[in-house]
Amino acid sequence: MGLAELEYGDPPEMARRILGGTLTAGxxxxxxxxxxxxxxxxxxxxPDPAAHSYRGQTNRNAVMFGPAGRxxxxxxxxxxxxxxxxxxxxxxxxxxxxxxGEVVDGHDIVAARRPAARSAASLAKGPGNLGSALxxxxxxxxxxxxxxxxxxxxxxxxxAAYSDEIASGPRVGVSVxxxxxxxxxxxxxxxxxxxxxxxxxxxxxEPEA
DNA sequence: CGGTGGATCTGA
DNA sequence: CAGATCCACCGG
Numbered sequence: 344m345g346l347a348e349l350e351y352g353d354p355p356e357m358a359r360r361i362l363g364g365t366l367t368a369g370x371x372x373x374x375x376x377x378x379x380x381x382x383x384x385x386x387x388x389x390p391d392p393a394a395h396s397y398r399g400q401t402n403r404n405a406v407m408f409g410p411a412g413r414x415x416x417x418x419x420x421x422x423x424x425x426x427x428x429x430x431x432x433x434x435x436x437x438x439x440x441x442x443x444g445e446v447v448d449g450h451d452i453v454a455a456r457r458p459a460a461r462s463a464a465s466l467a468k469g470p471g472n473l474g475s476a477l478x479x480x481x482x483x484x485x486x487x488x489x490x491x492x493x494x495x496x497x498x499x500x501x502x503a504a505y506s507d508e509i510a511s512g513p514r515v516g517v518s519v520x521x522x523x524x525x526x527x528x529x530x531x532x533x534x535x536x537x538x539x540x541x542x543x544x545x546x547x548x549e550p551e552a
Numbered sequence: 553c554g555g556t557g558g559a560t561c562t563g564a
Numbered sequence: 565c566a567g568a569t570c571c572a573c574c575g576g
Contacts, residue, residue, distance in 0.1 A: 379571065393571075403560060420572050421557030427571085440571055459574065471572050481559090516571050536572095 351411070354380035354389055357430040358439045358527050359509060363500035366441070366488075368477045371449035373467050375441055377528040377535045379514045381427070383407070383436035393517040396436035406485050407436040414486040414495060416479055423471025424479045428488060428497065442470045442515070442526070445534045452478075464533040504529060512538065 352360070358380040366373045382391030384399060391397055395404045395417065406415040407429050415427040415438055431437030444467040446453050453466045453476045460466045467476040477495070488497035508531075511524045515538060528535040 381571075395571080398561085401561075417571085418557095418559055420570060421559070423557095423572055425571065442571085469572070475573095514571070518570095 351430075351432055354382050354391075354430060354437045354439065355511075355525055355527070357437070358525070359506075360499065360503060361428060361430075361439050361441075361497070362509060362527055362529055363504045365447060365498045365500075366444065366477060366495065367498070368479070368495040369449075369452070371452050371477055372447040373444035373473065373477060374447050375444045376532040377441075377443035377526070379440040379442055379527070380525040381438045381440060383431065387435055389431075389437055391523075392519040393514065393523075394436070394438070396438070400436075404436070407431070407438050409433060409485075412487060412489045412497070414483055414488055416474070416481055416484040418481065419471060424474035424481065425470040426474055426477075426479060440470060441473055443468045443528070443532075443534050443536045444473055444476075445532060446476065466534075468534045469536040 358378045361375060361378055364375050366375060381394040382389030383394055383396045396407045400408045403417060406413050409429060410433040411430050413429045415429055416424055419425045426441045427438040429438050446466045456475055456478060457466055457472065467473045483495055486493050486495045488495060508529055509527055510530045511527050513521050513524055514526045
């Protein structure tokens with residue numbers, strides 16, 4: 344069963360549902376322990392100025408405007424490939440950014456890809472490292488994650504994490520809508536990335552320095 | 553802390 | 565077209 348067969352919730356709800364799910368790609372299995380929710384354009388149900396889709400559809404973000412359960416890959420800061428799962432109905436962009444995971448299988452493969460990792464817990468810690476751990480490329484953009492024949496698949500958790508196991512806070516690196524607590528992680532996981540507020544982050548109405 | 557790095561978007 | 569921006573990471 345994929346996202347499309349479930350009833351849709353708002354992006355934070357979909358983000359919570361994905362927590363604890365497992366991503367599989369080329370012999371590597373990762374359990375997702377940290378995510379962020381992103382909405383869409385100003386005239387949609389979840390206006391979100393921090394979302395790539397906020398200013399409308401472009402060639403890069405087109406996947407988020409399609410059906411749910413597809414992988415949206417983008418290049419961040421010129422060097423890191425980050426992964427999102429589209430989670431809105433077809434035509435209504437919303438996405439969940441996959442920020443960190445615990446490597447469940449394929450440690451050797453990941454270790455070879457991530458020589459800089461200093462511990463097992465940091466192999467897929469942080470969105471760029473997660474993409475690197477799974478060997479994701481821009482060519483994987485658009486992959487149908489709930490198609491068993493896809494090279495990359497996402498399995499939803501059999502049981503949703505209890506809400507007292509999930510913590511939330513402001514999104515990382517987001518300079519607008521910083522008051523919105525749309526980042527979720529599994530409390531106690533050592534693979535959750537360390538929080539860094541965007542250097543430019545301001546709450547709505549907060550005066551400019 | 554600073555250096556690194558490239559696709560993408562915006563507005564001339 | 566050039567310039568600004570961007571949902572980071574690493575080493576020191």
